[in-house]
Amino acid sequence: MALILTREDVIKVLSMKDCMEVVEKAFVELVNGTADLPLRIPIKSPDGLSLYMPAYLKEMKALACKVVAVYKDNPARFNLPTTIGKVLLQNPETGEVICIMDGGYLTAMRTGAASGVATKYLANDKPNMIVGIYGAGVQAKAQLLAVAEARNIQIVYVCDKAIELAAKFAVEMNEQLNIEVRVATKHEQVLDSDILIAATSSPTPVFDGNLVKPGTHINGIGSHTPNARELDTELIKRSKFIGDSREACFKEAGDLMIPLQEGSITESHFYAELGEIITGKVPGRTTADEITLFKSNGLAIQDAATAKLVYDKALEQGVGKEIEL
Numbered sequence: 001m002a003l004i005l006t007r008e009d010v011i012k013v014l015s016m017k018d019c020m021e022v023v024e025k026a027f028v029e030l031v032n033g034t035a036d037l038p039l040r041i042p043i044k045s046p047d048g049l050s051l052y053m054p055a056y057l058k059e060m061k062a063l064a065c066k067v068v069a070v071y072k073d074n075p076a077r078f079n080l081p082t083t084i085g086k087v088l089l090q091n092p093e094t095g096e097v098i099c100i101m102d103g104g105y106l107t108a109m110r111t112g113a114a115s116g117v118a119t120k121y122l123a124n125d126k127p128n129m130i131v132g133i134y135g136a137g138v139q140a141k142a143q144l145l146a147v148a149e150a151r152n153i154q155i156v157y158v159c160d161k162a163i164e165l166a167a168k169f170a171v172e173m174n175e176q177l178n179i180e181v182r183v184a185t186k187h188e189q190v191l192d193s194d195i196l197i198a199a200t201s202s203p204t205p206v207f208d209g210n211l212v213k214p215g216t217h218i219n220g221i222g223s224h225t226p227n228a229r230e231l232d233t234e235l236i237k238r239s240k241f242i243g244d245s246r247e248a249c250f251k252e253a254g255d256l257m258i259p260l261q262e263g264s265i266t267e268s269h270f271y272a273e274l275g276e277i278i279t280g281k282v283p284g285r286t287t288a289d290e291i292t293l294f295k296s297n298g299l300a301i302q303d304a305a306t307a308k309l310v311y312d313k314a315l316e317q318g319v320g321k322e323i324e325l
């Protein structure tokens with residue numbers, strides 16, 4: 001028998017707080033060597049990119065594979081989300097597939113959760129912080145949920161090239177979080193922030209890295225292929241660079257790979273993996289003025305940990321439908 005969980009089922013049982021807890025543990029497993037994480041397999045088609053993402057977390061007993069597609073024109077052409085996915089969860093003792101769940105909301109939540117954990121360990125901490133967000137799409141919402149879980153947020157400025165989406169985001173997120181969310185009309189408003197999020201589908205830099213103020217923590221999550229980047233060379237040079245995984249950053253992250261190819265930085269600019277910061281193997285922020293940057297490419301360990309959490313919660317709460325496959 002396999003448990004089938006729809007998007008609504010996943011939404012019902014998955015909270016950001018729980019998701020951040022398991023995603024943090026997954027990063028610890030990665031750095032402690034108890035995670036199997038082959039680099040994901042990408043397949044390009046004319047309209048988009050499909051990624052095949054397996055992982056096994058031994059401590060958590062989470063074995064899963066996600067198929068996820070990123071089709072940038074889906075919202076405009078088909079009224080479908082940009083990011084669509086499904087996850088197969090297996091029993092690590094038998095190999096049997098025990099659950100098939102929708103992976104769209106799960107992807108946004110686990111991506112948000114990684115940024116939330118990075119923010120918790122790397123951002124300055126003070127009351128009434130200001131958040132700036134580029135992108136007002138699906139990922140941006142989960143990014144804000146997670147950052148609000150990690151820090152006390154007073155005001156959010158959101159900027160999207162589609163201003164009507166930014167306006168919708170502001171209303172929705174204000175209702176959901178009870179935080180003032182304003183639509184930014186100038187870069188300066190977004191960049192005058194304590195925590196900055198880049199969560200767009202842009203393949204080229206979305207702001208001038210010279211304008212980021214000292215002390216900012218940045219979560220860069222939108223781009224994850226060698227030729228695409230949301231963050232410019234100047235910002236990379238000015239930042240302490242923490243990545244989700246060293247391997248993924250050097251093989252997938254245009255944000256790091258392009259400045260490397262230009263000769264603007266060397267490989268030693270990669271400071272640490274998030275798991276090394278969490279476990280204290282490498283110190284995180286060391287001064288209030290430094291700019292810290294978390295570069296997220298998205299790892300299958302985040303999916304496996306979150307899928308296991310969703311499955312356990314669904315069983316506990318009697319959510320979903322068992323079927324014989």
Ligand SMILES: NC(=O)c1ccc[n+]([C@@H]2O[C@H](COP(=O)([O-])OP(=O)(O)OC[C@H]3O[C@@H](n4cnc5c(N)ncnc54)[C@H](O)[C@@H]3O)[C@@H](O)[C@H]2O)c1
Pocket residue numbers: 070075082083107108111134135136137138139140159160161162165199200201202205206221222223224296297298299
């Ligand atoms: N790092 C990860 O783990 C991870 C996970 C999922 C998705 N992603 C990536 O995140 C990106 C966003 O995904 P999504 O599902 O939110 O897509 P989405 O289409 O819902 O949102 C993207 C938004 O970015 C806006 N945008 C594009 N260029 C812009 C620019 N120059 N300035 C301001 N806004 C701009 C678009 O108008 C759109 O509203 C995609 O590239 C996706 O591949 C990364």
